[in-house]
Amino acid sequence: MDFFSNLLAALPGAVAQGLIWGLMAIGVFITFKVLDLADLTVDGTMATGGAVCIVLMTSGVNVWVALLCAFLAGMLAGLVTGVLHTFMGIPAILAGILTQLALFSINLRIMGKKANMAINPDNYDLLVSLRNVKKMTLENPIFVAAVFTIVLIAVLYWFFGTSLGCSIRATGANPNMSRAQGINVDFNKVLGLMISNGIVALSSALYCQYQGFADVNAGRGAIVIGLAAVIIGEVLFSRIFRNFALKLLSVALGAVIYYIVIQFVLTLGLDTNDLKLITAAVVAIFLAIPYWKSKYFKGAGKAIAKAGAQAKGGEDNA
Amino acid sequence: MLELKGIYKTFNAGTVNEKRAIDGLDLTLENGDFVTVIGGNGAGKSTMLNLIAGVYPVDAGLIRLNGFNLTGMPEHKRARFLGRVFQDPMMGTAATMGIEENLALAYRRGKRRGLSYGITNDERKIYREKLATLGLGLEDRMTSKVGLLSGGQRQALTLLMATLQKPDLLLLDEHTAALDPKTADKVLQITEEIVARDNLTTLMVTHNMKHAIQYGNRLIMMDAGRVVVDIRGEEKKNLTVRDLLEKFNIENDRMLLSE
Numbered sequence: 031m032d033f034f035s036n037l038l039a040a041l042p043g044a045v046a047q048g049l050i051w052g053l054m055a056i057g058v059f060i061t062f063k064v065l066d067l068a069d070l071t072v073d074g075t076m077a078t079g080g081a082v083c084i085v086l087m088t089s090g091v092n093v094w095v096a097l098l099c100a101f102l103a104g105m106l107a108g109l110v111t112g113v114l115h116t117f118m119g120i121p122a123i124l125a126g127i128l129t130q131l132a133l134f135s136i137n138l139r140i141m142g143k144k145a146n147m148a149i150n151p152d153n154y155d156l157l158v159s160l161r162n163v164k165k166m167t168l169e170n171p172i173f174v175a176a177v178f179t180i181v182l183i184a185v186l187y188w189f190f191g192t193s194l195g196c197s198i199r200a201t202g203a204n205p206n207m208s209r210a211q212g213i214n215v216d217f218n219k220v221l222g223l224m225i226s227n228g229i230v231a232l233s234s235a236l237y238c239q240y241q242g243f244a245d246v247n248a249g250r251g252a253i254v255i256g257l258a259a260v261i262i263g264e265v266l267f268s269r270i271f272r273n274f275a276l277k278l279l280s281v282a283l284g285a286v287i288y289y290i291v292i293q294f295v296l297t298l299g300l301d302t303n304d305l306k307l308i309t310a311a312v313v314a315i316f317l318a319i320p321y322w323k324s325k326y327f328k329g330a331g332k333a334i335a336k337a338g339a340q341a342k343g344g345e346d347n348a
Numbered sequence: 349m350l351e352l353k354g355i356y357k358t359f360n361a362g363t364v365n366e367k368r369a370i371d372g373l374d375l376t377l378e379n380g381d382f383v384t385v386i387g388g389n390g391a392g393k394s395t396m397l398n399l400i401a402g403v404y405p406v407d408a409g410l411i412r413l414n415g416f417n418l419t420g421m422p423e424h425k426r427a428r429f430l431g432r433v434f435q436d437p438m439m440g441t442a443a444t445m446g447i448e449e450n451l452a453l454a455y456r457r458g459k460r461r462g463l464s465y466g467i468t469n470d471e472r473k474i475y476r477e478k479l480a481t482l483g484l485g486l487e488d489r490m491t492s493k494v495g496l497l498s499g500g501q502r503q504a505l506t507l508l509m510a511t512l513q514k515p516d517l518l519l520l521d522e523h524t525a526a527l528d529p530k531t532a533d534k535v536l537q538i539t540e541e542i543v544a545r546d547n548l549t550t551l552m553v554t555h556n557m558k559h560a561i562q563y564g565n566r567l568i569m570m571d572a573g574r575v576v577v578d579i580r581g582e583e584k585k586n587l588t589v590r591d592l593l594e595k596f597n598i599e600n601d602r603m604l605l606s607e
Contacts, residue, residue, distance in 0.1 A: 192462070192465065196449060197461045204442040211509070212457040213461070
């Protein structure tokens with residue numbers, strides 16, 4: 031009984047954390063699934079957004095302005111990766127690694143050469159905070175993060191339905207065809223990377239408020255968690271969620287499920303130091319499931335087989 | 349009017365694999381010309397089309413279309429003037445997007461892509477009518493993903509996409525080569541209808557001599573990166589495969605077999 035009561039007690043925290051990381055995973059979805067690029071910049075931007083937000087807030091800037099600045103900082107990081115990839119011809123995966131590495135120094139600079147920075151929820155007007163996670167009020171981070179998720183999905187659903195958004199989807203689906211139809215593929219890739227990293231930085235800014243501190247190492251392994259959410263969401267929901275907005279929702283749900291699973295194994299008594307190992311194992315298994323299904327169970331749903339093939343194709347291209 | 353003047357293109361220059369693909373090519377097309385292009389493997393047919401489309405730059409020479417200099421223009425900007433259909437049915441459409449979405453992308457060729465709707469209901473009506481002219485029943489499957497279509501259906505759709513905004517020049521790069529003979533004939537028939545209806549200036553590469561003779565008002569044969577035969581008018585109308593074989597001593601197996 032102890033186990034279940036412990037798990038139950040930790041559940042709200044896992045859901046809140048999952049929803050905040052779900053925003054980040056939606057950012058990863060845009061590069062990994064829509065643009066068919068593996069972008070590793072996010073490991074850097076997942077620290078940048080929080081650093082910018084906490085530094086600005088502790089120097090008295092309004093929380094919404096701080097969030098906007100975090101978003102813009104993320105877009106800037108995406109721009110750098112995009113330019114490295116398109117203008118300088120560096121493979122996307124390497125361009126992302128370069129930006130991520132450079133961001134480590136930049137993040138330290140942003141935080142005044144400190145490895146981490148705290149923000150006290152008593153003194154600042156935070157949007158989300160760990161301490162409210164069990165309160166039944168509108169301040170509850172689960173509620174706030176859910177609102178952010180819904181608004182983000184709505185905005186992205188609208189955007190990817192516009193002429194520009196459609197051309198970005200086409201860029202990822204078939205670059206040859208896109209060029210033949212007069213689409214500037216390089217511009218769209220850069221734009222997609224900027225949007226994606228902006229969203230990741232926004233998620234980072236919320237997450238740092240939630241935790242009450244920004245950390246220069248906050249982004250380590252972030253891409254893997256983002257991919258985990260994307261793949262879990264796809265494996266579990268791809269049969270019922272076909273619409274683009276619902277696909278984004280499945281990514282957010284994927285992140286929540288991921289954090290519940292992690293919470294489950296932690297409650298079982300696993301060492302937090304082993305978390306990265308568990309994460310890698312979970313992602314590897316979920317990446318393998320669609321592949322195995324298509325290989326060994328030929329009739330097992332075209333959607334899943336296709337999802338697996340796409341995931342695999344994404345890696346090959348990278 | 350399309351003008352190609354003194355075009356040169358060498359691949360892998362300076363290596364053992366050096367290949368002079370286009371060697372001083374000159375070609376002029378009048379508006380409304382429907383030109384079929386034949387030639388052996390490596391004659392430079394596809395390379396010529398790719399140079400016109402801007403897939404890669406020319407080493408030397410000039411490409412001009414209706415007075416616009418295309419020579420140094422990037423591929424996506426040239427797309428404003430060009431309609432293209434490729435040999436590979438997978439290449440001309442986005443498999444993970446719907447039929448109507450693909451058409452909407454093509455409808456915006458040469459236009460600014462901003463934050464207006466990616467597809468409108470008025471457009472859907474136009475697409476439905478255009479799809480109906482293909483006679484493949486695609487007008488009832490407008491939201492189906494293109495990945496579910498057969499190769500022939502995809503080529504017909506690509507053709508429609510290439511001509512949805514009237515192109516100044518239509519480039520067909522062996523667009524029926526990957527199809528079975530019956531489907532190929534159907535796609536060619538659709539091609540001819542569209543070209544005739546819109547009076548399109550067209551370059552059609554083919555490996556099939558019968559098709560090269562049957563379609564178009566002018567036939568050119570390429571060899572070693574140059575135009576070696578140029579037949580038009582009455583002479584083209586009366587041309588037979590036997591004439592071509594006898595006159596030009598064609599040695600390419602694939603062309604003979606396809607008679």
